[in-house]
Amino acid sequence: MKIVVVDRFGGAEVLQIVESPDPQPGPGEVRVRLTSVGINHADLMARQGQYKLYSGEPPFTLGLEGAGIIDAIGEEVPMSRLGEFVVLDARAPRRQGHPQRPVEGTYRTHYILPASLALPAPTGLPPLAAGTLWLSHLTAWGCLIWKQNLQAGQVVGIPAASSSVGLAASQVAHLMGAKTLGLTRSEAKAQALQAMPEAQFDWIIVTHDDRGQLRPWYRDVARVLDGRGVDVFFDPVAAGPYLDYEIRCLSAGGTIWIYGLLEEPGVVDLTPLIRKRASLRGWVLGELLEVPDVAEKAQCEVLTLAAQGIFRQKIAGTFPLEQVREAHMTMERAQHIGKFVLVPNEF
Numbered sequence: 001m002k003i004v005v006v007d008r009f010g011g012a013e014v015l016q017i018v019e020s021p022d023p024q025p026g027p028g029e030v031r032v033r034l035t036s037v038g039i040n041h042a043d044l045m046a047r048q049g050q051y052k053l054y055s056g057e058p059p060f061t062l063g064l065e066g067a068g069i070i071d072a073i074g075e076e077v078p079m080s081r082l083g084e085f086v087v088l089d090a091r092a093p094r095r096q097g098h099p100q101r102p103v104e105g106t107y108r109t110h111y112i113l114p115a116s117l118a119l120p121a122p123t124g125l126p127p128l129a130a131g132t133l134w135l136s137h138l139t140a141w142g143c144l145i146w147k148q149n150l151q152a153g154q155v156v157g158i159p160a161a162s163s164s165v166g167l168a169a170s171q172v173a174h175l176m177g178a179k180t181l182g183l184t185r186s187e188a189k190a191q192a193l194q195a196m197p198e199a200q201f202d203w204i205i206v207t208h209d210d211r212g213q214l215r216p217w218y219r220d221v222a223r224v225l226d227g228r229g230v231d232v233f234f235d236p237v238a239a240g241p242y243l244d245y246e247i248r249c250l251s252a253g254g255t256i257w258i259y260g261l262l263e264e265p266g267v268v269d270l271t272p273l274i275r276k277r278a279s280l281r282g283w284v285l286g287e288l289l290e291v292p293d294v295a296e297k298a299q300c301e302v303l304t305l306a307a308q309g310i311f312r313q314k315i316a317g318t319f320p321l322e323q324v325r326e327a328h329m330t331m332e333r334a335q336h337i338g339k340f341v342l343v344p345n346e347f
């Protein structure tokens with residue numbers, strides 16, 4: 001087996017490929033030959049030592065999701081499962097209650113897990129996307145449907161529109177009959193998004209100028225929405241003036257969900273929230289995974305919708321495991337649209 005190990009926090013150079021004997025499944029376990037592993041922004045943060053709740057202390061292995069083929073089974077597992085195409089349950093890599101090693105990461109060629117957490121892939125599920133859907137679509141589903149109970153006709157503001165989570169949020173919101181307002185930093189990405197079936201935005205607004213400086217984009221929002229407010233923001237940027245602008249655009253009674261911190265935190269005037277009777281709330285996927293029946297229902301729904309082609313992953317690029325450093329460096333340049341995928345084995 002090959003496994004990516006981070007033995008100190010740092011840049012992409014700390015990602016090491018280590019060879020070890022193939023692991024053998026114990027009773028009730030299966031071994032999955034991974035063929036698709038999503039690369040996430042959280043992985044970059046964990047590698048740099050900015051997300052210790054995920055990584056713990058080095059050494060650790062990154063990776064919060066994956067899919068592949070069962071190639072070995074332990075005792076008590078039916079023979080019929082050998083050769084099955086499965087998606088790792090989103091809870092599988094998370095070792096709750098183990099602060100030293102909170103995640104048993106999926107950046108590796110083979111993964112051992114309880115057979116019950118190897119979810120059969122529904123017919124039609126695209127193999128490359130299979131191991132990439134949790135951090136994008138489950139995150140958006142959990143917040144917008146489970147927590148927010150988004151309604152048809154509401155307007156959802158989606159910053160980082162080109163990210164895998166932003167694209168997923170556009171699909172989730174459209175599924176609920178809501179209207180979507182994508183926010184992206186560059187004109188080039190705005191144009192590319194207009195032509196992409198995975199990007200289901202009713203309007204797209206560019207938030208930065210050619211020199212990368214924040215523009216007063218709230219004026220564009222007022223213009224395209226004809227003075228109407230945004231009911232819900234689903235926001236991973238959460239910075240000073242950016243957040244100020246969101247509060248300006250928010251409808252009375254609206255909600256801003258913060259689920260990431262892409263920009264440096266800054267001072268924000270929260271007083272308009274009083275007048276608008278509006279809310280600022282935090283969201284993390286882990287909340288959904290802690291409620292077993294919701295986690296099961298949500299994962300089943302995401303896989304079913306992806307198999308039907310209703311949820312689609314925009315694949316920004318693929319990398320073999322050996323090129324994991326290049327993958328991280330490419331993602332850090334933030335020129336991509338969608339999701340990068342590690343392909344530890346061919347499907």
Ligand SMILES: NC(=O)c1ccc[n+]([C@@H]2O[C@H](COP(=O)([O-])OP(=O)(O)OC[C@H]3O[C@@H](n4cnc5c(N)ncnc54)[C@H](OP(=O)(O)O)[C@@H]3O)[C@@H](O)[C@H]2O)c1
Binds near residue numbers: 285335
């Ligand atoms: N809370 C949770 O449970 C949860 C789960 C999954 C992901 N997340 C968060 O979701 C975010 C997206 O994740 P991902 O893996 O899809 O990331 P990604 O592919 O790396 O997306 C990054 C995108 O964010 C935008 N961006 C980056 N820096 C920005 C800045 N300073 N100001 C404004 N926009 C900026 C850019 O999009 P544009 O060029 O279009 O502006 C960039 O392409 C991350 O913050 C991640 O931590 C949170």
